[in-house]
Amino acid sequence: MASSEFTFSIKRTPLDENYVPAENTRITTNFANLARGESRQENLRSTLRMIDNRFNSLAHWGNPKGDRYTVELQIVSVEMSLAPGEGTDSFPLIEILQTTIVDQQTGERTDGIVGNNFSSYVRDYDFSVVLPAHMKANPGAFAPADFGDLHGKLFRHFLNSAAYRANFGKPPVICLSVSSNKTYHRTGDEHAVLGLEYGNDAFSPTDEYFAKMGMKVRYFMPKGSVAPFAFYHVGDLTADYTDLELVSTISTMETFQKIYRPEIYNANSPASEQYQPSLKYQDYSLTRIVYDREERSRLAVEQGRFVEERFIKPHRALLDQWSANFAA
Numbered sequence: 407m408a409s410s411e412f413t414f415s416i417k418r419t420p421l422d423e424n425y426v427p428a429e430n431t432r433i434t435t436n437f438a439n440l441a442r443g444e445s446r447q448e449n450l451r452s453t454l455r456m457i458d459n460r461f462n463s464l465a466h467w468g469n470p471k472g473d474r475y476t477v478e479l480q481i482v483s484v485e486m487s488l489a490p491g492e493g494t495d496s497f498p499l500i501e502i503l504q505t506t507i508v509d510q511q512t513g514e515r516t517d518g519i520v521g522n523n524f525s526s527y528v529r530d531y532d533f534s535v536v537l538p539a540h541m542k543a544n545p546g547a548f549a550p551a552d553f554g555d556l557h558g559k560l561f562r563h564f565l566n567s568a569a570y571r572a573n574f575g576k577p578p579v580i581c582l583s584v585s586s587n588k589t590y591h592r593t594g595d596e597h598a599v600l601g602l603e604y605g606n607d608a609f610s611p612t613d614e615y616f617a618k619m620g621m622k623v624r625y626f627m628p629k630g631s632v633a634p635f636a637f638y639h640v641g642d643l644t645a646d647y648t649d650l651e652l653v654s655t656i657s658t659m660e661t662f663q664k665i666y667r668p669e670i671y672n673a674n675s676p677a678s679e680q681y682q683p684s685l686k687y688q689d690y691s692l693t694r695i696v697y698d699r700e701e702r703s704r705l706a707v708e709q710g711r712f713v714e715e716r717f718i719k720p721h722r723a724l725l726d727q728w729s730a731n732f733a734a
Contacts, residue, residue, distance in 0.1 A: 411488070411489060412487070412488060412560075412563060412728065413486070413567070413569070414484055414487075414499070414564055414570070415484075415487070415496060416484055416485075416569055418482055418504075419483065420480055420481075421480060421481050422450065422454065422478075423447050423450045423451045423454065424447075424450075440695065449695050449696055449697075452695050453665065453695060454479075456661040456664070456693070457477050457657050458476050458477055460657035460660055460661060461475050461476075461477050461653055462474060463630060464599065464628065464630070465650060474510055474511050475508065475509060475650075476510060477505055477506070477518070477657060477658065478508060479505060479658065480503070480504045480506070481501055481502075481503060482503065482573075483500075484499045484500045484501070484502070484564060484569075485499060486499045486560070486564075488721055499527065499528070499564070500526045500527075500564070501525040502521050502522065502523060502524055502525070503520075503522040503523045504519075504522075504574075505517075505518030505519055505522065506518055516650065517651075518650070519647060519652070519654055520578050521581075521638075522579070522581055522655050522658050523581075523659065524580040526557065526561075528556065528713055528717070529557055529615070530707075530709045530713060531710040531713035531717075532615075532710075533706070534706045535707075535711060535713075536550070537549055537553065540553075549611065553615075554615045554618045556725060557618070557619070558615075558619045558620070559618075559732045562619060565577065565578070577640035578639075578640070579637060579638065579643065579647065579655055580621070580637075581635050581636070581656070581658075582635070582636045583636065583663055583667050583671070584604075584633065584635065584683050585612060586670075586682070586683045586685055588606050588607075588608065588610050588682070589607070589680060590606045590625055590677075590680075590682070591604060591605060591679060591680050591681070592604055597626060599628065599649045599652045600643075600652060600656070601627045601628035601629050601631065602626065602634070603626050604625040605625065609623075612636070613636070616638045620640060621638040621639060622638070623636050623639075624636075624639070624643055625637070627676070628656050628660070631656075631660060632670075632671065632672070632677060633670045633677045634677060634681070637655075665695050665697050666697050667685065668691065668692055668693065670683045670684070672690050672691050672692070672693065673690045674690060674691060
């Protein structure tokens, strides 16, 4: 099958205080988890307020009162059709976030960065179904050699698609937590917005997984943050994006990380020169936002099984053939 027969469609949903997750949304997604239960509207309102406050603290130039900017968020849902025109159902592939920066002083609206959060059904399948089964059958083994290959090729195909080019002007940047089983060290370099750069001696499994998606990684701890973040990118992270674009990603993703990884990102003291993150760290503060981390872990397994039954098994021969012929 020619790769051009795998096509993508994009849907956008505002992430505001009235957001309600759609039926086919991955409910493990950070923002979907926040938008459930009795506290849903206050959760969303508080989260958006945290993002705006953090944005203004970083974008302080020409902003003496710290209230010049607000960040608008859209959930970008990507569906893939394997054989358009043949009545084949489209399958929800990934969800990412796009930021828009609103300058309330001038009224100007500027596209921020697309990516930020990364939510993927096939990644759930890889990490919650494939990897545990492999480790059970091969105790002490690493991930299989082809681990993440299909997911990486689907992602790169999406970035090269007409749908991506029509909707986005720049490649994505995805900002995630650093790995709790790796040690990071300051390099001595500092970026005006991204902050202190860290390095590590070996890639984490997540780093290797994103490498198969065609993405490199750099680690930075922005001013006022207490731990470095992993920034996954395609081109040149520090040259391809404006300061305000980078600030939009930092403010958005630091807010999410403070909510669901407070042990690392809402710690009461900043990361040292040699730093190993830990979810067992006790000296941290909680936000006032309700978040169910246990439920999120359980649902990742359920959604991995959903992918296996609805996407991988029915189309395995087609996906294997496409993957074998894929040219990056």
